[in-house]
Amino acid sequence: MIQFPLKTQEDKDEEESGMVNTEEPKADAASNAQTPTRASVRRRFARRGWGAALVAGLSLVVSLMSTTPASAYVGTNFLRNWATGRCMSLQDGYLHTSPCDDKNYYQFWEPIFIRHDDYDVVTLRNLGTNTCLSVEDGGYLGHPSCSTTSNHQWFKARGTGWDKVEFLSLYWWTCVDSNALGNMYTLGCNGGGNQKWKLGY
Structure with missing residues (x-):
């Protein structure tokens, strides 16, 4: 025989009055505030993911910059003298300047990167002859x-950019110079326009 628990008078009073307790226990507000939702966790990881991607992207850019062949960093172009407006040339087998002709x-030269000191150190290759500008004993150009x-063949390219630069020989410690007659030579560096060159017209 199954026995049921005896009802108390309080139970009977509740049934008679129709009062039934259907209220669920209230959650602790502090506990809810401290418990992250799935959406907040996803947002947090998404932000971390974007941050990691940004760092990785910047690292890749730096890596590419450091491994790019330095010889291609400025390309091939005229070397035009600022004072005379004439272009460095190796036509007819000797160094001179002449009116620029594309x-x-x-008249086309390629600066080839050697290293960086306080300025870039380069050699200057002529496109027509595939030979390089050189300073010999006595300061003569070859x-x-x-x-x-x-x-x-090492020249320190001194300037704020390739639009106005002077070439200081690291062998003879003089600068590549030119005059209005088209002669080319080296002289002690003086900062004058005859010793300033522009890569490009």
């Missing part, structure tokens, strides 16, 4: 076969 490959290991 069809004359002997154009032998290119050698990135020869300090005769």
